[in-house]
Amino acid sequence: MGDEGVEPEESATAVAAAGAGSRDTIELDRVTKTFGDQIAVNDVGFGIAEGEFFSLLGPSGCGKTTTLRMIAGFEVPTSGSIRLAGADVSHVPPYKRNVNTVFQHYALFPHMTVRNNVAFGPRSKKVPKADARSRADEVIRVVRMEDFADRKPGQLSGGQQQRVALARALVNYPTALLLDEPLGALDLKLRQAMQLELKRIQREVGITFVYVTHDQEEALTMSDRIAVMSEGRVEQIGSPTEIYDAPATVFVAGFIGQANLWPCTVVGARNGTTSVEALGATLTAPSDEASPEGEATLMVRPERVRVSATDPRPAPGVNATVTDLVFQGPVIRLALAAADGSEIVAHVGSDHDLPFLRPGDEVTASWDTGAGRVLPGRPPAMDADDYFDEELAEDWESAPR
Amino acid sequence: MTTLGTRPPETTPPAPPPTGAAPSPSPLRRVGPWLLNGYAGAVVFILFLPILVIILFSFNDPVGKFNFVWKGFSLEAWQDPFKYEPLVDAMIVSLEVAAVSTVISAVLGTLIAVALVRYRFTGSGATNTFLVLPLTTPEVVMGASLLTLFLDLNWATGFWTIVIAHAMFQISFVALTVKARVRGFDWSLEDAAMDLGATPLRTFLRVTFPLILPGVVAAAMLSFALSMDDFIITLFNSGNEVTYPLFVNNAAKTALPPQINVMATLIMLASLVVIGLSQIYTRWRTRG
């Protein structure tokens, strides 16, 4: 996917932006990490401000953990540099860096009590025993584990172990806390509770959080800013709304939320709008200096698509045929086929004024000009999920009833 | 179904319909467990028979110098187990050799095991292979070649050559045993310790070592036993030093007092106590 040659400029501007800003707590400057001939992290650069909740989001194997491990000091960058509070730490071992990690499987010391687990940090930094203990107790209170201080990790539930891991990582008063999918092992309910808990603790201690996750919802709800990664590269950095409303690449648009991604051809740009040919019609979308030319992708979020059944309005729209209707609770998911055969997905809220629709009905799909985005590169080929759905649908239709 | 259809029609008559009563278990079903238990019991009995004989004959009141024929019950040997000084000396030599060689092999074997599991380095594959050799090579070959080496070096054989010879196979044994334990070790614990500010040394002493200690202790105990009862390799490299197995072997030609049995029984009791204590310790640790 990355061979369209657009990302390098993207990440280069991100680097420049990070370098130009005020002094960041954590700065990555053109960091690359290779294992043998495999590139795990590829020319990544960004800065994280003090007190920020910063997420690294991306699919499995995209290099999130490797990036985090380089910040923690477990891996040395192959090239590029990492600065903590302004000092280059690229070759400083983990035990001399003032950042702490919450590991995915907690990595609590099984032979120590909760209190000793938490006091291990200050003890390692040669804090006197009594002080280390009182500091440990203080942090154990912050994570509300004071009733379990004398237990061993094996006698705690997953959520409780999670809190201890958090306390242990906070007790050294780090300049930043690194969390590698800390909620990955918890069930959905506990996960949501812990998300709130994490935000509360972050507010309370005011420490920079670098949070690794592959769960886009988690990243969107918790983060101040998100870096979306793919195949070792940072695709886009921005606030959750920026990432959702104005994805920079086809990958980001497809990875965060749901998106209609249609191949299109840019035919002209004028007064801040781009005209594209897509879905057998000429459509407009807002343009900026980064807008591509020629072959591109038009993106529209399903909830921005309006569907009208009766007499096509003069407003620009696309004629389409209803192919599928799924009631999904708060929204109805409508699948439409445009004149050129492309699929248009629309999410229609409960306040719609649509008549009763069935597959085969003719409708018009439209959206505000501002809802469309022209992205560089072609949309990805239909993925296995879609393919499977279609086969299933065919089976369903041909089955005797 | 299609393949079935091409087959010639079945010629065998259909199985007789089940009789009304529930099928009674075959006789083998009922006797089977008894046979199995009886067999297992017999095997265990045969395995332990020599040990039982040793214990039993420690209470014998033997005729003459040899303790081979049961004559009558006596507590005489137990009342004075240390009557024969050479026997006691030999036991002390054995204990000393085992203690020294076990400490050496426990330390070196553990370090080898950790290194082999934790790191990939040039020669790690070869080390893995060489590690097995001392345990698989016939003891005669090991003993003889070691002796050749000591002679070449012009070293007088004695206490320290026995220690070296024992440590050689004990290191292999400890390394292989501890390796099995270390392989299941969660290395992110080391990352966590260093992340919290512990130096590599403190990480090893406070996190890695305490967690693999049970494996090290078990390996050390077994390798202590290996040293205690080694005969062939010791025979080659002992010089004038006499260990317990060597003494018993010599004594078998001249005199076998029941004190030998008493001492063997004492060793056995001691090892049972150690095993029991380690069980209690493990249970206490896991209970927390």
Ligand SMILES: Nc1ncnc2c1ncn2[C@@H]1O[C@H](COP(=O)(O)OP(=O)(O)OP(=O)(O)O)[C@@H](O)[C@H]1O
């Ligand atoms: N120690 C290593 N040796 C060799 N390759 C590695 C090593 N660590 C990571 N990699 C490779 O680098 C790539 C990035 O791995 P990384 O663990 O950073 O991914 P991730 O984004 O954290 O994925 P996940 O969501 O599955 O945890 C992967 O292809 C992985 O196979």
Ligand SMILES: [Mg+2]
């Ligand atoms: Mg990971």
